[in-house]
Structures are given as structure tokens and as C-alpha cells.
Amino acid sequence: MxxxxxxxxxxxxxxxxxxxxxxxxxxxxxxxxxxxxxxxILNRPVNIIRDFSRTDVNLNRLNQPGCFPNGWIGVCESQYLKDNEIKRFDFCGHRIILLRSSSSSSSSGSSLGKPYALDAFCPHLGADFSVGGKIVKKCETDCIRCPFHGWVFRANDGLCLEVPYAKDKKPPNGVKVKVWKCLEMNGFIYVWHHSEGEDPTWTPNIIDHITTKKWKYFGRTEHLVNCLLQEIPENGPDFAHLNEVHAPSFMWGGKIKENNNILIDSISHRWESTWQKGASNDSHKAILSLKSMTFLFGFKLAELEFDRLEQIGPAIVNLFFCFNLFGIRLEGCYVQSVISLAINKQKIIHHLYMEPNWMSSIVAQFLLRAEAIMLERDIQIWSNKIYLNNPKLVKEEKQIAMFRRWYSQFFSSSKEPQYKFEDLW
Ligand code: FES
Ligand SMILES: [Fe+2]
Structure with missing residues (x-):
């Protein structure tokens, strides 16, 4: 070559x-x-939003309690109220605003400013503060200035401090806008609702791992549903529905299956649960245990036992879990909050927090979707059922009766629904 x-x-x-x-x-x-x-994708928080509320709600709900329960309601997610922002919310038959001061004025050390909750309407001539109102400072305190005539109200007690065009800017004596008690924890701003205007007798628990950021926020689901608020936590003690509504694997989606199908039946969940009210010094709480077993052609594939499930007051649920997957520990919790937009229209929010590791990013995507699928099956039942004051229960369901007795503490006595049950135990 x-x-x-x-x-x-x-x-x-x-x-x-x-x-x-x-x-x-x-x-x-x-x-x-x-x-x-x-x-x-895995690092972006999940955000699933679904509206199952109906426009044709004219069911016979005459027996329903005609009032909203008393307690802390998670009106707004912390992430959706920025510094110097004013937002309007409907909850428990009231229209309120939440406003947040600038974080530089926050004494709590939080990265966000302090939130305040006030009636939405100005006592002068009824303007809505959230439509053009401004957060201003007077004598170092956070105030809101009405967009209509510029009256200024102190955010912490609602007192009118200034009328810009009055002599010496002096307001009429004692004019106030109603202030609602609010507190911020676990990713929510909770507002205290009481039909008779009584003060809080309890507060929700701070979840340390959320506050210290040991657990990372992995996303949220939001569902709108037509039912009473009470019907949502009533799912907890209703063990019998678990093995009907939630038996088919989450893989088959959120629609309740109407027909038997060998394929669908081949993989299924079985559930065990208990419910008990909290101790006398924690009477606003109830504790549940929940175990899910997954079967393939009758053989047990997996078992998942939730650590602790707490119902806190009428509208908050914290579900803690800790399990091992291929030797990796996965720990975290769902924080559930229900906001009563109307007597029979509720918004259900779930947040998922987990200890971050390489696997939790993947598992979180799955957990939020699986939770949404199972919830949507419940929602189909809730959105179409009626509320029965005196349901016909069997002895094995005494937990439902116990739950209703427990839940009745959240209604003011003058309006408390009268539940009558046979003596089941
Ligand atoms: S309506 Fe608010 S200042 Fe007039
Ligand atoms: Fe359920």
C-alpha cells in the first residue's frame, strides 16, 4: 500500500x-x-386542581345543619398570600380579607410578613378593601387604607385612625372594622370562626418538621365539592366505605367502578381502620389508625400502615406516614384543610410534605396522584348524596355515631343539630 x-x-x-x-x-x-x-418535573411541586361542584344542587338537604361549625378554618394557603398583598375570601358565610404586612416588619422571624384577617367591607360606605385597598403604616403599625374615600383602619384591632378629609383627619369615635383571629402554621393561614363570636378554646398543632423545613413541600391538590363540611371528616370513622369505594386499585382511576371486571378485581386494596375521640384535654381531636393492604389475585403484595391520622377540630386533618421502600425511609405527612365556601360547597386542599431524598421526589408524585384518585371516588359519593340526620346504622358502625357526637361539639349549642341514635353500645 x-x-x-x-x-x-x-x-x-x-x-x-x-x-x-x-x-x-x-x-x-x-x-x-x-x-x-x-x-x-420531579422537583416542581405538583398542583392538581379539580372542580366537582355542581350547578344543579337542589337535593333534599332540608335536614342538614343550617349553620357552619366553629373552629379554625384554613382559609388561605401561606404561599398564596405574598407580602403587601390583600386578598378576599368567602368562608363560613362571611366575606373577609387577608392582608400580609411586609416581612421586614415581621417580629416572628418568619420569611413572610404577619397576616391579618378583617371583614371585607369598609364600615364607612361598604367598599370592598380587596378592590384597590392599600397596606400603609401609621405610627409603625400595619393599617389598611380603603380605596373608596381613603379612611385608614388599624389591621390588628380594626380601629379607624384617619379620615383624610375630616377636621384634623379625626375619625368618628370608635369606628371599627371587624377583625378575625388568625394564625399561620403548617403552610396555612387559619381563621377562627364561631357563630356566636366566642374566642378560641384550642389551637391547631404546629408540625415541627414543616416549620423547621426538615420536610419539603412536594405539592398540593385542590378539589371543589358539594356536600356539608361534616360529611368529609365523617369518612374517617366510616370503615365500611373503605372496602367498597377504595377497594379497586388506584390504578383504575378516580371514577367509581360500576361493573365487576376480572382485571379490575385482580388487584385490589383492603383496608382496616379505627376511630376514637381525643382525651378530655384534647377533646377537639380525634385519632384514627389506617392500614392498607394491596392484593394481586388474592396474594398480599404490600402493606402500608399510616403512623397517625389526626382530625383536629371540624376542618383539619393531619396524616403522618413513615415507611421503607427498597430500604429507603420515606417519612412525611399530608395536611388536609377544608374551607366551607357555602353550607354545601367545600374546597378540600391537601399539601404533601416529605423528608427530601432522591426517592421522595418520585414517590411524592405518586402519592399526590394516588390520594387525588381515592379522594375523587369519595367526592362522587359526597356530591350526590343527601345528609341524613338519623341514619340507620348497624352495631358495627357505632364509630359513625360516636363521630357525630364528637363533631356536634363544633356547633353552637343554640343551633346544635340533634342527633338521635338507637343505643348502639
Ligand atoms: S367606603 Fe371606605 S372610605 Fe368610604
Ligand atoms: Fe374515603
């Missing part, structure tokens, strides 16, 4: 190597892009 031939072979080999390298480079680039996209 002459020099020219040798040169040709070398050029051919180089060009082949170059082509191989290009193909490899393209493959690497594709794989890298896919991995990058997956990482980005």
Missing part, C-alpha cells in the same frame, strides 16, 4: 470514528436532556 492508500485508510478510519463519536454524542445529549427534564 502506497502512501496515498495509507492516507485514505487513515482518513476513512477517522471519519468512521468521527461518525461513531457524533452518534454517541447525540445519544448522550438525548439521554442527558431526558434526565434533565425528569429532574425538573
Amino acid at each position: 502506497g502512501f496515498a492508500g495509507l492516507l485514505n485508510v487513515t482518513v476513512d478510519s477517522l471519519s468512521l470514528a468521527y461518525q461513531n463519536l457524533s452518534v454517541q454524542l447525540i445519544v448522550y445529549l438525548i439521554v442527558f436532556t431526558i434526565v434533565l427534564v425528569v429532574i425538573i
Whole structure:
């Protein structure tokens, strides 16, 4: 082979190597892009929003309690009220505003400013503060300035401090806008509702791992549903529904299955649960245990036992879990909050927090979707059922009767629904 031939072979080999390298480079680039996209998706908090509320709600709900329960209601998620922001909310038959001071004035050390809750309407001529109102400072205190005529009200007690066009800017004596007690914890701003205006007798628990950020926020689900608030936590003691509504695997989706199907029946969940009211010094709480077993053709595949499930007052549930998956510990909790938009229209919010590790990002995506699927099955029942004051229960369901007795503490005595049950125990 002459020099020219040798040169040709070398050029051919180089060009082949170059082509191989290009193909490899393209493959690497594709794989890298896919991995990058997956990482980005896994690191973005999930946000599932579904509206199951109906416009044709005219069911016979005449027996329903005609009032809202008393307690702390998670009116707003902390992440949706920024510093210097004013937002309007409907809850428990009232229209209120939440406003947040700038974080520089927060004494709590929180990265966000202090929240305040006030009636939405100005006592002067009824303007809605959330439509153009401003957060201002007077004598170092947070105030709201009405967009209509500029009256200024102190945020912490609602007192009118200034009427811009009155002599010496002096307001009429004692003019106030109603202030609602509120507190912020666990990713929510809770507002105290009491039909008779009584003060809080309890507060929700702070979840330390959320406050200290040991657990990371992985996302939320939001569902709108037509039912009474009470019917949602009543699911807790209703063990019998678990093995009907939630027996088919979550893989089959959120629609309640109407027909038997061998494929659907082949993989299923079985549930065990208990419910008991809290101790006398924690009477606003109830504690549940919940165990789920997954079966494939009758053989147990997996078992998941939730650590602790707490119902706190009429509208808050915290569900703690800790389990091992392939030797990796997964710990966290769901925080559930129900906001009564009207007597029979509720907004259900779930937040998921978990201890962060490489697997929790993947598992969180699954947990939030599985939870939404199971919840949507309940919602189909809730949105179409009626509320029965005196349901016909069997002895084995005495937990439902116990729950109703427990829950009746959240209604003011003058309006307390009268539950009558046979003596079941
Ligand atoms: S209505 Fe608010 S200042 Fe007039
Ligand atoms: Fe359920």
C-alpha cells in the first residue's frame, strides 16, 4: 500500500470514528436532556386542581345543619398570600380579607410578613378593601387604607385612625372594622370562626418538621365539592366505605367502578381502620389508625400502615406516614384543610410534605396522584348524596355515631343539630 492508500485508510478510519463519536454524542445529549427534564418535573411541586361542584344542587338537604361549625378554618394557603398583598375570601358565610404586612416588619422571624384577617367591607360606605385597598403604616403599625374615600383602619384591632378629609383627619369615635383571629402554621393561614363570636378554646398543632423545613413541600391538590363540611371528616370513622369505594386499585382511576371486571378485581386494596375521640384535654381531636393492604389475585403484595391520622377540630386533618421502600425511609405527612365556601360547597386542599431524598421526589408524585384518585371516588359519593340526620346504622358502625357526637361539639349549642341514635353500645 502506497502512501496515498495509507492516507485514505487513515482518513476513512477517522471519519468512521468521527461518525461513531457524533452518534454517541447525540445519544448522550438525548439521554442527558431526558434526565434533565425528569429532574425538573420531579422537583416542581405538583398542583392538581379539580372542580366537582355542581350547578344543579337542589337535593333534599332540608335536614342538614343550617349553620357552619366553629373552629379554625384554613382559609388561605401561606404561599398564596405574598407580602403587601390583600386578598378576599368567602368562608363560613362571611366575606373577609387577608392582608400580609411586609416581612421586614415581621417580629416572628418568619420569611413572610404577619397576616391579618378583617371583614371585607369598609364600615364607612361598604367598599370592598380587596378592590384597590392599600397596606400603609401609621405610627409603625400595619393599617389598611380603603380605596373608596381613603379612611385608614388599624389591621390588628380594626380601629379607624384617619379620615383624610375630616377636621384634623379625626375619625368618628370608635369606628371599627371587624377583625378575625388568625394564625399561620403548617403552610396555612387559619381563621377562627364561631357563630356566636366566642374566642378560641384550642389551637391547631404546629408540625415541627414543616416549620423547621426538615420536610419539603412536594405539592398540593385542590378539589371543589358539594356536600356539608361534616360529611368529609365523617369518612374517617366510616370503615365500611373503605372496602367498597377504595377497594379497586388506584390504578383504575378516580371514577367509581360500576361493573365487576376480572382485571379490575385482580388487584385490589383492603383496608382496616379505627376511630376514637381525643382525651378530655384534647377533646377537639380525634385519632384514627389506617392500614392498607394491596392484593394481586388474592396474594398480599404490600402493606402500608399510616403512623397517625389526626382530625383536629371540624376542618383539619393531619396524616403522618413513615415507611421503607427498597430500604429507603420515606417519612412525611399530608395536611388536609377544608374551607366551607357555602353550607354545601367545600374546597378540600391537601399539601404533601416529605423528608427530601432522591426517592421522595418520585414517590411524592405518586402519592399526590394516588390520594387525588381515592379522594375523587369519595367526592362522587359526597356530591350526590343527601345528609341524613338519623341514619340507620348497624352495631358495627357505632364509630359513625360516636363521630357525630364528637363533631356536634363544633356547633353552637343554640343551633346544635340533634342527633338521635338507637343505643348502639
Ligand atoms: S367606603 Fe371606605 S372610605 Fe368610604
Ligand atoms: Fe374515603
